[in-house]
Amino acid sequence: MIKPRSRRGGGRPTISDVARRAGVGAITVSRALREPERVSEELRRQIQAAVNELGYVPDPNARALASARAEVFGVLVPSLTNNVFAEVVRGIYDSLSASPFRIQLGNTHYSGLEEERLLQLFGSQRPAALIVAGIDQTPPSRKLLESAGCPVVQVMETGPDPVDMMVGFSHLDGGRMATEHLIEAGYRRIGFIGARMDPRSQRRLAGYRAAMEDAGLFDPRLVTTTPVLSSVSLGREMLRDALAKVPTLDGVFCNNDDIALGVLFECHRASIAVPKTIGIVGFNDLDMMQVAFPSITSIRTHRYEIGRRAVAMALAAIAGNRPEQRIVDLGFELKRRESTAR
Amino acid sequence: MIKPRSRRGGGRPTISDVARRAGVGAITVSRALREPERVSEELRRQIQAAVNELGYVPDPNARALASARAEVFGVLVPSLTNNVFAEVVRGIYDSLSASPFRIQLGNTHYSGLEEERLLQLFGSQRPAALIVAGIDQTPPSRKLLESAGCPVVQVMETGPDPVDMMVGFSHLDGGRMATEHLIEAGYRRIGFIGARMDPRSQRRLAGYRAAMEDAGLFDPRLVTTTPVLSSVSLGREMLRDALAKVPTLDGVFCNNDDIALGVLFECHRASIAVPKTIGIVGFNDLDMMQVAFPSITSIRTHRYEIGRRAVAMALAAIAGNRPEQRIVDLGFELKRRESTAR
DNA sequence: TCTCGGGATGGTAGCGCTACCAATTTTGTG
């Protein structure tokens, strides 16, 4: 019986086509492409020529199937549009673009259950590494991560008990520093305004609370939170709520910069002088913070660098030399600006 | 010779394990999973039980290899952090999350060459569909898209000559409407401020120019552009430049909302009254535009919906019923706000 | 001269799944 040239695939050149053209065995082509130093100079050139002539591109699916390892990094973030995670993803993407690894993106929508589902799904692909945002995985998720059989990097936060590796910073310390800055600047009735109270925001709040208690200024009525997704317009509304509760409010530490911007706009609208009557501090230090009028004090975090670092650590682990420092704290910086310059 | 149970794969259950457990053939399991209606009620239940007990998850790589079609949507955008494209990606992601399709994300960094490289790479995976931002592909890119052998959707813009399908709107019309609005509001020396002059921005500029010429108001000195990546801080600087060139400037149509926000802040800083002395119009209508003080007039675009629509069209095409309307114009809306209420 | 080690190359046998077709059972029809 005559075997058809190719039953299904669209006639795209395969590794055997290249091998035939170059007059070598298929396996040698495979080697020339993956471990060039193990193939003689001459064959390597011949093979490269055949590859170019045919326009051969290896099929990543066949490769993954044969080697039981996909050249894929699984990346889990809670939001695609939140600029903070977009920056992390950009860092990961840029660091990976020169490598053969692709990115498999998952959006958990801040849901533990969705995270479990995605982890389950990603596991079936035998990824080369997993990068997940946060350190508060549910027990099933944690188990999945531990049995993933690949390097795992938890990003955005640091904590005492990594699944494998970690890159981030302390949100509690960030919240504390922001609050202490307000206190030092002379503010006393300092509110906390936070939307989308995910675990990281909770820790910023804990930092706020610690600082306030240390200064003997804490009052639960100063805290205004909501589970609603954060946005600039929400910041505006929340300042109104906070002022309704505590008319003597003279400062706010915002959960993030979007909220801070909304707060600033509401101050303008209500003719509340910033920083004179109310001081404002944000979190993350988006570009617009330094441009706002008045410019807004914020905690600068290193999102892009976190993404890059996570990839670097994962790649090192894949290459066999696992970094000895498993927890990397990239810290943060307080950017003092006009909004707290009383 | 004894065949080892599994030479490589980490002992994860395969389709044959499920088949054995359910007492059926492997192919029936495959069918039960992909086309349940073609398997009897009873077997379906048995198989589902076996799947659950074993925790079986199909290997997408093997699946892709066998069926010569990966369950992957290739998505090409020029930026991951630009909120506009993040929204498109979110729409795509959400529409795809209930389907078996995954997303393969590519960041072209606004580079035609990078786009070609990524298209070449994506092609090797035989994606189920391709979604690409923009309509200005280079000739090689266009050829790659045409020969991709899968549905292709160009998004964010509409134009006369789709590779396959299109979802977007007319940036030229958007630019024209924004400018006409300023003219109607009584502004005369209306500037155009644009960063990152990609093809879409170019067309917005063309719309601006058309409107200005129609009104007999066009003056090349009113146009200020830069290839630099757009940001709020850049908006601030560019307004300064524009005012230095044309001190009588009394309105600006900004390339996008980031620029518009920067312009607004600079006006505050320089004590220029908005909308009295200068009117401002942005583009895209990000959430913050309606909260800003004064709130900023902008062209509302439907990014999330574009993503959803693109997926819907691609899925329909995959299912065999290609939508008869190949070009979908989702339009835009002018949101009139305080920044132009003279 | 002969053996041995090591580098270069190739053959074989799958990886886990599905396309294709064959076999079997069930249902419908006159």
Added chain:
DNA sequence: CACAAAATTGGTAGCGCTACCATCCCGAGA
């Protein structure tokens, strides 16, 4: 009730690639 048609199930043969092992060739050392 016989026979065709439809529905259901299974076997076989790869998809394109790489792990594993065998083979070959060369120069070094005995």
